[in-house]
Amino acid sequence: MESCTKSPDLYSSVAPVCSMEDLAAPAASSMGFTYMVAASQTLGLAVILMTGAWMGVYRGGIAWENSNLQLNVHPLCMIVGMVFLQGDALLVYRIFRNESKRSTKILHGFLHALALVIALVGLIAVFEYHKKKGYSNMYSLHSWCGIAAFSFYLLQWLLGLVFFLCPGVSFSLRSRYKPLHVFFGVSLLILSITTTLLGILEMLLFKISDSYSSFVPEGVLANILGLLLVAFGAALAYILTRDEWRRSPLAEELALSMDFKTLTEGESPAGSH
Amino acid sequence: MESCTKSPDLYSSVAPVCSMEDLAAPAASSMGFTYMVAASQTLGLAVILMTGAWMGVYRGGIAWENSNLQLNVHPLCMIVGMVFLQGDALLVYRIFRNESKRSTKILHGFLHALALVIALVGLIAVFEYHKKKGYSNMYSLHSWCGIAAFSFYLLQWLLGLVFFLCPGVSFSLRSRYKPLHVFFGVSLLILSITTTLLGILEMLLFKISDSYSSFVPEGVLANILGLLLVAFGAALAYILTRDEWRRSPLAEELALSMDFKTLTEGESPAGSH
Numbered sequence: 001m002e003s004c005t006k007s008p009d010l011y012s013s014v015a016p017v018c019s020m021e022d023l024a025a026p027a028a029s030s031m032g033f034t035y036m037v038a039a040s041q042t043l044g045l046a047v048i049l050m051t052g053a054w055m056g057v058y059r060g061g062i063a064w065e066n067s068n069l070q071l072n073v074h075p076l077c078m079i080v081g082m083v084f085l086q087g088d089a090l091l092v093y094r095i096f097r098n099e100s101k102r103s104t105k106i107l108h109g110f111l112h113a114l115a116l117v118i119a120l121v122g123l124i125a126v127f128e129y130h131k132k133k134g135y136s137n138m139y140s141l142h143s144w145c146g147i148a149a150f151s152f153y154l155l156q157w158l159l160g161l162v163f164f165l166c167p168g169v170s171f172s173l174r175s176r177y178k179p180l181h182v183f184f185g186v187s188l189l190i191l192s193i194t195t196t197l198l199g200i201l202e203m204l205l206f207k208i209s210d211s212y213s214s215f216v217p218e219g220v221l222a223n224i225l226g227l228l229l230v231a232f233g234a235a236l237a238y239i240l241t242r243d244e245w246r247r248s249p250l251a252e253e254l255a256l257s258m259d260f261k262t263l264t265e266g267e268s269p270a271g272s273h
Numbered sequence: 274m275e276s277c278t279k280s281p282d283l284y285s286s287v288a289p290v291c292s293m294e295d296l297a298a299p300a301a302s303s304m305g306f307t308y309m310v311a312a313s314q315t316l317g318l319a320v321i322l323m324t325g326a327w328m329g330v331y332r333g334g335i336a337w338e339n340s341n342l343q344l345n346v347h348p349l350c351m352i353v354g355m356v357f358l359q360g361d362a363l364l365v366y367r368i369f370r371n372e373s374k375r376s377t378k379i380l381h382g383f384l385h386a387l388a389l390v391i392a393l394v395g396l397i398a399v400f401e402y403h404k405k406k407g408y409s410n411m412y413s414l415h416s417w418c419g420i421a422a423f424s425f426y427l428l429q430w431l432l433g434l435v436f437f438l439c440p441g442v443s444f445s446l447r448s449r450y451k452p453l454h455v456f457f458g459v460s461l462l463i464l465s466i467t468t469t470l471l472g473i474l475e476m477l478l479f480k481i482s483d484s485y486s487s488f489v490p491e492g493v494l495a496n497i498l499g500l501l502l503v504a505f506g507a508a509l510a511y512i513l514t515r516d517e518w519r520r521s522p523l524a525e526e527l528a529l530s531m532d533f534k535t536l537t538e539g540e541s542p543a544g545s546h
Contacts, residue, residue: 136486141474141499148500183514187507194467194503198474201414205478213409226414227421230467234460241456241514 033245037095040235043228044084050225051079058218059207067132070125075199077122082149082192083229085115087236090185093247094239101253105164112157119150142198149191156184186240193233197226306518310368313508316501317357323498324352331491332480340405343398348472350395355422355465356502358388360509363458366520367512374526378437385430392423415471422464429457459513466506470499 055062055072062076063069089111096104130137138147163169163177200222204212212219239245328335328345335349336342362384369377403410411420436442436450473495477485485492512518 136488139486139488139492141470141477141496144496144500145470145503148503179515183511187510190463191503194470197414197418197467198470201471201474202478204414205475205482209478213412215409215412219412223414223417227417230418230421230464237460238456242452 030244033094033239033242036235036239037091040087040091040232040239043232043235044087047225047228047232048076048080048084050221050228051076054218054221054225058221064125067129070132071129073125074122074129075196075203077118077125078146078192078199079196079229081115081118081122082153083189083196083232085111085118086153086189086192087232089115090189090236090240094245097247098250101249104247109157109161109165112153112160116154116157119153123150140198140202142195142202145191145195145198149188149195152184153188153192156181156188186237189236190233193229196229200226303517306367306512306515309508309512310364313360313364313505313512316505316508317360320498320501320505321349321353321357323494323501324349327491327494327498331494337398340402343405344402346398347395347402348469348476350391350398351419351465351472352469352502354388354391354395355426356462356469356505358384358391359426359462359465360505362388363462363509363513367518370520371523373523377520382430382434382438385426385433389427389430392426396423413471413475415468415475418464418468418471422461422468425457426461426465429454429461459510462509463506466502469502473499 055076059072060069062072064073089108092104092108092111096107127137129135137143159177160181163174163181204219204222208216208218328349332345333342335345337346362381365377365381365384369380400410402408410416432450433454436447436454477492477495481489481491
């Protein structure tokens, strides 16, 4: 059976035309996809466990009331929220490709909301820690990138809610906004990972500046954590940018979307977009 | 005239079929493309100028023999090579879309080679500086990410040379390697920009750790430089990931590639890939 996905062959001038049955088929059930998702989840869990180990073994553990340990809440919350959950929220359209669009969309929005709440706890932790210690806020490159990433992420979530979950937004407007939503989604994940690397380096240079250059275990552990974060980002970006692993609309959605388009745009279902 | 690019409408089951004349037309000559390229180049030049100003005004200038000033060669070379030239090398297929594929390919390879040579000078500068000062090498997250970025970039260049410039590599092998080459190309640019941000933060925490939290001009300048680097990366990633701005094969290339495919694969020019 000829594949229904877009051919990567740039020289092919004739695009394959697919039937509705073809479009509804789980075209991405290849082993490659499964392995890549498994690798990304393994990397994501390893990153969370290593951050926990770093805070637990070398930084004295985590506590909200103790001003010294409150700082340690920050990296753990930001990595769980802004990296792992944000990343996995982007994957749901690839993994749950045979579920209905609406339930996948709600899961996508819910995971991002959870990520935002956990990240907010992480932000409060570091601002409270600074206040208790009398340290300045918002002067470092890590904090500038972090506030930019969090603010744009919140804005992206709100725009996504308005465009894709509010009824009454036209098919045409959704179609025009969607490529921007996808581009900024991947970009914000990458910016979040970059900010995390800046945070790791900043914490190392604040806490172990005297021994970092002697390859002490804490420094090596945190450096490896940084490289695993890069690998997690690369694995997710790879999965998200493969044309052949994109979610295809289910047969009933195709029919429904045609009706919706006709209703909102007044176009013939058979008309070109 | 109906656009010849792939429709972003996921619900359209019928892909447009284009004539060879359509494919050869400069479909990306939209104002949006021109503005985005202009914005990216403005950001790229601003980043180089600000790095020069940082080194010149606050770090005492640049010199190879003076061990204190040799360090300052490093950021300037890495930003010119690993960020600006590497980024612009990725843009040549979009900007020179009406030039022949072969000359565009040679320019792409040449810009990357120039980037590698300039980056190598920047690497030698920092290793020599460390040696003269008796500092340790390769212990920080910045150095780990930097060596990974440079090594994979060199490997990517060598693989690109073998697959795309050596005669005798089959059309099928080139087609299968190309999506990986493109994915790793954009990924390495992002990793290079991330590494640059780590380098900026590291230099600030080494050189102005006492005054950074007081929002001194040097710290603010370097933070803005970091944000402009993020914007440069985002502008380039946007240009490179728009389907409608991809280079379409020229009419004569289409005919030639069919012949090449037939010769190397033994397929009929009209056969499906």
